[in-house]
Amino acid sequence: MTEQEKNSVVQCDACPVRCRIKFGRAGACDRYANLDGELARVDPLVIVERAKKDGEKLIPFLSKEHEWSGDIVLADQHFVTAVGAGTTYPDYKPAPFIVSSEVNGIDMVTVVTEGIFSYCGVKIKIDTDRHLGHEQATVRCEGEAVGHVTTGEYGSQMLSLGGVEHLTGGSKKEGRVTCQCLLDLCNGQAVTLNVDDGVEIVVQAGQPPIINGVKEERMRVGCGSATIGMFAKQWRDHVDDVVVVDDHITGVMSEHQAGKLLDVEPSGIVIKGRRSTPGRYFQVANPGTGWGGTDIDDPLSILGDFKEKEAKPGQSLLMVSTTGEHFGYFELDDTLKPVEKELPDELKASVMRIQENCEPAMCSVMFIGGAGGSLRAGVTENPVKLTKSVKDTLTHVTSGGADVFIWPGGGITYMVDVTTMPENSFGYVPTPALVAPIEFSMRLDDYQALGGHMDSVQKLEDVLAATKIRQVGQNQEASWPMASKHYEWGPEG
Incomplete structure (x- = not known):
């Protein structure tokens, strides 16, 4: 190798940066190199x-x-x-x-x-009931804004990352971090993201999301109302009423059309929330990472006092989330207060059926x-x-x-x-x-x-x-x- 060859420099014209690459070195993108004095592509076709x-x-x-x-x-x-x-x-x-x-x-x-x-980015679908952050909340990587939470879909949360505003419209660091975040996500690498006033989440294409350190296992079988419709027949002979807790639509079997068609008697239950159509309730709690994507750990917190004219002592109640991850069985005492009991075997089978019908969570x-x-x-x-x-x-x-x-x-x-x-x-x-x-x-x-x-x-x-x-x-x-x-x-x- 001559001294002239060692000192050779090639001009790369593959992008606007136009790197001048020294002998045996790669350009700034690590995709093109000076190979024996010639511009060569580093990775294979x-x-x-x-x-x-x-x-x-x-x-x-x-x-x-x-x-x-x-x-x-x-x-x-x-x-x-x-x-x-x-x-x-x-x-x-x-x-x-x-x-x-x-x-x-x-x-x-x-x-x-x-x-x-x-002008590019990624749209990320995250199969989870858990609340990641409010719509339009900023999503960050390494502290830099790289995108936002966008409109949720059925059983999934959605993120929109990248775009020209983050790549070139902000600070130099924001553009660099956004580019690296998109590159890693598109090449199947795991990336840790933080949502303002929300969660930390690890996202990797084709893998379950990890939310606040917990790996998600399944996406919901449906909203609370849909779950009532799917499983009311299986519950009819084993429990007096069922509440499926859901951040979006909480379902109540005795009031739901599915319950009416199965002649389920009114239970006197009172749900704290905004009533939609019979058996369907909105805003029973705030969004969160608890039961059914809400912020509650105690399902009884969404219940008011039972109606004395309809409720009876000994009456049974199953409360379950849309993934079957959370569940509880209660019976009313003499004062019509729900008391938690062990879940009967016949209801265990129905909870397992909900879990069975949930697809694996994936990003x-x-x-x-x-x-x-x-x-x-x-x-x-x-x-x-x-x-x-x-x-x-x-x-x-x-x-x-x-x-x-x-x-x-x-x-x-x-x-x-x-x-x-x-x-x-x-x-x-x-x-x-x-x-x-x-x-x-x-x-x-x-x-x-x-x-x-x-x-x-x-x-x-x-x-x-x-x-x-x-x-x-x-x-x-x-x-x-x-x-x-x-x-x-x-x-x-």
Whole structure:
């Protein structure tokens, strides 16, 4: 190695930072490096191999114990993803890979690039009844604001993190922390978040949430009213009344339509809360991490005095939460006060049935980004034609080979479940912005019609022959092209 080579510096043009990288060093994003005086991508490009025939046994997605056997692979069995492909910045450059292949006798082309997203974020669905924080409350990571609590959904709490205001609209530290938070979440890492006037929560895609140090096990079977509707018939012959405690809609069997249809007698029960329709009550307590997502530890605190004209001594009452995690059995004494007793076996079975019908709690992380600017210019000389082609379903969009949801309206705003993507699909640039893979697949003649960069089209077999590849597994649950084996290739071979 000459002294001149050791002192060489390469200019990276993969993002607006435009790092000058010294020999043997990587740029600020750790994605590009000066390798022997040439700009080189550090991490490998992922290749998806489609299943060769129906019924073929498939191996687990990205399983580490499955390595490439060394066999030559067939070009028509593969799909090139954008993971490790590189970016198209600045605008005048065609996408890093524009790959032609034949699929089912049709000439196809896939435009492969990694987009730089400042306008991006994640939507997180957290399966829990527990109150995380009030709607619009700020969500923080390492003390910095990275998002907010948004509208809750059925059995789940929702967070919206990231976005251009947090990435570039605040302090330098806020942008850096937000970028790292999004990167870790999208790459399947656990991230600790704190909600203002709320909880501490550990979020990891595909894993149960950990709320204030306690791992959540299940999401609720339904609201209190729905739970009454599902299980009233099982309770009818074993208890005089049932209250299902829920932060949103607390249900009372004797007043509920399900109870009326089963001829359940009025119990004289009085619920503290705002009565909606018969047997359904709002605002029985404040939101919290206790019974049914409320702030109570004692279920009797939501009851008033029983009505003397309807209630009877010895009358039985089951109180249970929407997950079956909390439950209590009571009988009225001579003064019509509920006294806790041991739960009868026949009611234990019904509580277990509630728990059985609760699905496992999980965190879902959806990346959302708007594909525009240089990304579209890397596909075609007339970017609006790409948008129209996507809207007309002539162009199929994937992210790391995974299925995406395209939002209606202007632009190409897409959303993808990060657990369906290859491992470590996301990167970053220190502008700060996230780097995410995106692929556009279409017929070759459609690509030519929308003004595609035809001079940059490469045959798939030529791309595969450019370097060595190795097998790293497959996703058995996704649709094509991810329902197939994966290969990745790069400097390490």
